[in-house]
Amino acid sequence: MKLYDFVLAPNPRRVRMFMAEKGLEIPSVQINLRQGEQFEAQFKQDNPGMIVPALLLDDGTLLTETMAICRYLDALHPTPALFGSTPKEQALVEMWSRRAELEGLAGAAEALRNAAPRFVNRAIPGPRDYAQIPALVERGKARVQAFFDDLENGLSGQAWLAGEHFSVADITAFVVVEFAVNIEEQPAARHVHIARWRAAVAARPSAAA
16 A cells, blocks of 8 residues: 655544554655646656555545545554444544544635635646635634634533543544644634643654555
8 A cells, every 4th residue: 555645634643543553554646736746747647646645555446535444444454433433433433534624624725725816726626727716814813713612512521522531533633733834823811622622632652644
């Protein structure tokens, strides 16, 4: 297997943290998105979607969605159970993973990619060009702050998002909080549960992945 990665991007970090929690090491290739390496001919041939992360399997199959990659690795290495062990845990992990992606991560990406000059005509990643819409910047920031409020409520009275056990939902939410600094947004002082939880995640070895 081979992982196409970029150390500064949020989605590849989610995969690296997942792998670290599983104790997995997979050879990787850095694709520098800031230098446009995703548009180079060889990478386009290997990955027509021109996005990272992407996992190239030994049989030539290419997996290009973060959760698809994590699901594949989890099926091969089910311990620890980062997608939950019980039906309730599994449902809560799925719920919070979706919310962290659709509101937190998507909101941050919306704000960043519609503002930063390097994303002119690249407001959405992938093989097609999309113009920036400046009006979406403030909406994206508002979505991130709304997610912080929801995250604060979700963490009230429990250690992790799905209950007693650390999960992939915590990984995604943590990456959202860390990545939000790029749009100059962070949890507020009132988000005391996020602060406690964030410190706990940051203390895990996988946070350095």
